[in-house]
Amino acid sequence: MRVAIDGPAGSGKSTVARAVAKRCGLTYLDTGAMYRSVTYLCLSRGVDVSDAEAVSAIARTVRIDFAEGQGTQRVIADGKDVTTQIRTPEVDKSVSRVSAVPAVREAMVARQRELGLAGDVVAEGRDIGTVVFPDAEVKVFLTADPAARAHRRAVQREGGNAATSDDANADAATEREILRDLVRRDRLDSTRSESPLRPADDAHHIDSSSKSVDQVVDEVVALMATAIPVHPAAPAGEGDTTAGATQTTGRLRAFRKNSYDDYYDHALRDFPLPGRVLLGVAIVLVGAITKLLWPWKIEDAEKLWEDVQGRVIVMNHVSMLDPVIIAVSLWFHGVGLRIVYKSEFDKLGIVTWFFSRAGGIPVVRGTADLKAVRRAERALRRGECVLIYPEGTRVKSDDEPVEIHGGFALMAQLAKAPVQPVAIVGARDITPAGKHLKRLGRVWCKAGDCIGFDEVEAKGRKARAVAMEKLAMERVYALRDELRREHPGKM
Numbered sequence: 001m002r003v004a005i006d007g008p009a010g011s012g013k014s015t016v017a018r019a020v021a022k023r024c025g026l027t028y029l030d031t032g033a034m035y036r037s038v039t040y041l042c043l044s045r046g047v048d049v050s051d052a053e054a055v056s057a058i059a060r061t062v063r064i065d066f067a068e069g070q071g072t073q074r075v076i077a078d079g080k081d082v083t084t085q086i087r088t089p090e091v092d093k094s095v096s097r098v099s100a101v102p103a104v105r106e107a108m109v110a111r112q113r114e115l116g117l118a119g120d121v122v123a124e125g126r127d128i129g130t131v132v133f134p135d136a137e138v139k140v141f142l143t144a145d146p147a148a149r150a151h152r153r154a155v156q157r158e159g160g161n162a163a164t165s166d167d168a169n170a171d172a173a174t175e176r177e178i179l180r181d182l183v184r185r186d187r188l189d190s191t192r193s194e195s196p197l198r199p200a201d202d203a204h205h206i207d208s209s210s211k212s213v214d215q216v217v218d219e220v221v222a223l224m225a226t227a228i229p230v231h232p233a234a235p236a237g238e239g240d241t242t243a244g245a246t247q248t249t250g251r252l253r254a255f256r257k258n259s260y261d262d263y264y265d266h267a268l269r270d271f272p273l274p275g276r277v278l279l280g281v282a283i284v285l286v287g288a289i290t291k292l293l294w295p296w297k298i299e300d301a302e303k304l305w306e307d308v309q310g311r312v313i314v315m316n317h318v319s320m321l322d323p324v325i326i327a328v329s330l331w332f333h334g335v336g337l338r339i340v341y342k343s344e345f346d347k348l349g350i351v352t353w354f355f356s357r358a359g360g361i362p363v364v365r366g367t368a369d370l371k372a373v374r375r376a377e378r379a380l381r382r383g384e385c386v387l388i389y390p391e392g393t394r395v396k397s398d399d400e401p402v403e404i405h406g407g408f409a410l411m412a413q414l415a416k417a418p419v420q421p422v423a424i425v426g427a428r429d430i431t432p433a434g435k436h437l438k439r440l441g442r443v444w445c446k447a448g449d450c451i452g453f454d455e456v457e458a459k460g461r462k463a464r465a466v467a468m469e470k471l472a473m474e475r476v477y478a479l480r481d482e483l484r485r486e487h488p489g490k491m
């Protein structure tokens, strides 16, 4: 997914873009920093910024990179860290002259597209939605009135932060001077002939003058949740080769300090052998113990393994036994399974360690967690099954309101995979409300037929995803009702 945030100076673009990128696991691209870097190089080399030829020569040859360091994103120009140097009033004063030169823009836009090739990016600047990524799925035009912007920038320059303290003050004369500079920069940026600052026709306008950063970030994330990515991921078996993309091919070697991300991004078949053996032992043990305590059975179980293609399996969620039953059954039939689990479980290192080795994919709930969507999509394309609980959490009673999380339909849609409904009854009875001790008792599951998108009648990508969510969950609840009729009293 590409998110484009454009707007005038001081409207909060960097703050919001950085926060959205962090929350949703995307890459943050600060394009203003690139024009600032060229400007800084001109000033430090004594190049007159009105000399378009000389300025263009620097823009064409400089290599600009971004790196993480000292808790912030660092800007590297020709191998030198220029993060601090590009934020001086001198650079502020000259940058709009430099950025108006067509050859400078051409060079910067080419590099920005290169950096954004990996796909999952939040880019901010002046021409992202109109020129750099005109096909971005989400476009925001962020504004704030000039006085608010000047105040924020003045507070920022004095080391404060208007976003976090309401009574932050700045010297009135400094604020007036900044206001003059902002207005001048806005005028130059929006009246230049090449890629002027203007909202894209399909941009969402947000005025941040009287909104907190969190409110703006929430608005952008909400827009992302309803947007549908237009760039499908690499096909099955094809590792991404673009800058910043995740390498997904090749066997993970044992005892090589593989990161959690390595496990989330690799095929199950590429996991190191010792870990796979350990998982097999755990599955056999857990399978035997749970079968003994809560004899469980899956009706029409063959539907879970007779079909070899990747599927999104959706299920009602009543207890911790639910994923165990599916994981054990599929493991015994050689079907690779990735369980999507809520990232809150990752608070304990040992849990993250185990879930990553067991093929889990963490999802940050309540956000458009595109990293998780992409990981699930790639797994499906590789032919692995993805198990997901759209109810989000264990539902302890039929009276509890249930909110269905629709990400599963998007995963299936992107991977062109079907969705398979499965229901469970009886597992809720083993943990009576308010008790921690488990009761003994029988548990039944029932597998349904896979649902393809050809069964969905709605038109348009988004409407089809919504229709799939509804249809799949209707089938899950229909299977659960069948089980309840067959096994009266079981919940």
Ligand SMILES: Nc1ncnc2c1ncn2[C@@H]1O[C@H](COP(=O)(O)OP(=O)(O)OP(=O)(O)O)[C@@H](O)[C@H]1O
Pocket (backbone or CB within 6 Å): 007, 008, 009, 010, 011, 012, 013, 014, 015, 016, 032, 152, 153, 156, 160, 161, 162, 163, 164, 208, 211, 212, 213, 216
């Ligand atoms: N909604 C907000 N309310 C109050 N302060 C804010 C808000 N958004 C951003 N700020 C503060 O305003 C200052 C400028 O914000 P930021 O640098 O994100 O703006 P920008 O649009 O990226 O500016 P530029 O284009 O010049 O880089 C920062 O100190 C930031 O914390």
Ligand SMILES: Nc1ccn([C@@H]2O[C@H](COP(=O)(O)O)[C@@H](O)[C@H]2O)c(=O)n1
Pocket (backbone or CB within 6 Å): 009, 010, 031, 032, 033, 035, 036, 095, 096, 097, 099, 100, 124, 125, 126, 127, 128, 185, 189
């Ligand atoms: N896409 C962009 C981004 C920036 N500029 C120019 O750079 C200046 C500095 O940008 P900041 O966001 O860091 O303030 C800005 O005033 C523009 O002149 C641009 O042209 N296109």
